Amino acid sequence: MSLEPYYEDQHVAIYHDKWEAVFMALDRCDHVITDPPYSEHTHKKQWIGAALTDKGKPRVGIAHTELGFEPITGLEAEQFAASIRVQCRRWAAVFCDLESISMWKAAIQRSDLDYVRACIWDKVDSAPQFTGDRPAAAAEAFVLAHPAGRKKWNGGGGRNVYRYPVNGRERGPKIHPAQKPESLMRAIISNFTDPGELIVDPYMGAGTTLRVAKDLGRKAIGIEISERWCEAAARRMEQGVLDLYRSDEEFRAETQGAFFDEGGGSNESV
Numbered sequence: 030m031s032l033e034p035y036y037e038d039q040h041v042a043i044y045h046d047k048w049e050a051v052f053m054a055l056d057r058c059d060h061v062i063t064d065p066p067y068s069e070h071t072h073k074k075q076w077i078g079a080a081l082t083d084k085g086k087p088r089v090g091i092a093h094t095e096l097g098f099e100p101i102t103g104l105e106a107e108q109f110a111a112s113i114r115v116q117c118r119r120w121a122a123v124f125c126d127l128e129s130i131s132m133w134k135a136a137i138q139r140s141d142l143d144y145v146r147a148c149i150w151d152k153v154d155s156a157p158q159f160t161g162d163r164p165a166a167a168a169e170a171f172v173l174a175h176p177a178g179r180k181k182w183n184g185g186g187g188r189n190v191y192r193y194p195v196n197g198r199e200r201g202p203k204i205h206p207a208q209k210p211e212s213l214m215r216a217i218i219s220n221f222t223d224p225g226e227l228i229v230d231p232y233m234g235a236g237t238t239l240r241v242a243k244d245l246g247r248k249a250i251g252i253e254i255s256e257r258w259c260e261a262a263a264r265r266m267e268q269g270v271l272d273l274y275r276s277d278e279e280f281r282a283e284t285q286g287a288f289f290d291e292g293g294g295s296n297e298s299v
């Protein structure tokens with residue numbers, strides 16, 4: 030099968046298609062780091078801030094944000110995990126809502142990968158619960174999978190909680206309604222991957238994984254079903270490698286001091 034990239038430079042490539050049509054046709058990669066659609070539960074609760082009155086009540090006539098893509102299903106999660114099993118040599122980090130951790134755990138285990146554990150993104154500046162009748166949803170997760178056998182990460186004795194704001198300068202430009210902050214992706218990419226390795230993001234969105242991977246000296250491939258987001262990601266890639274970041278070690282020392290052993294270094298297993 031011949032695949033024509035939508036965008037390509039010496040560090041990254043973008044394919045405009047369903048991952049189902051592309052992922053298995055690529056060469057094997059070192060890591061999959063990706064952010065698929067969340068469950069129906071979360072999709073239904075994507076209230077737009079502007080759609081709420083000052084008292085936090087939904088404005089009449091505005092149901093919820095149009096994310097523009099469908100929620101994940103258990104079947105798709107299983108197909109995806111099975112593809113990771115074939116295509117990925119090391120870590121897979123797959124974002125999900127807290128409600129879907131068990132779905133992803135089951136899919137990963139059925140695919141014969143090791144389910145390692147779930148990690149939490151603590152969204153330190155997330156919105157309060159405007160309705161006041163339940164706790165605000167202030168955390169998302171990513172599940173970690175790995176082929177059986179020896180595992181290694183760069184986070185030393187660090188914990189599985191990542192505290193990063195949704196907004197602010199280190200988020201990067203706001204492009205996509207379900208975008209991840211660059212600061213969070215920088216921490217994950219530097220924790221789980223090494224310079225020169227190849228990362229695939231099969232649910233690329235506006236290309237946050239690719240942008241950060243490129244700036245951190247990794248190679249990356251993104252796959253995205255929507256041309257709108259392929260175009261936005263391609264524009265985001267056009268700048269060469271941005272020297273915004275310290276070395277991995279300096280970055281960890283500056284931003285993750287609370288979560289890492291003083292000695293740093295790598296762990297044989299997590």
Ligand SMILES: C[S@@+](CC[C@H](N)C(=O)[O-])C[C@H]1O[C@@H](n2cnc3c(N)ncnc32)[C@H](O)[C@@H]1O
Binds near residue numbers: 067205
């Ligand atoms: C949660 S968003 C990813 C956002 C991304 N992390 C960012 O920071 O921009 C998920 C993306 O997956 C895309 N998508 C959904 N189903 C897909 C499929 N089968 N193949 C490829 N992309 C898909 C959607 O169009 C959406 O842009």
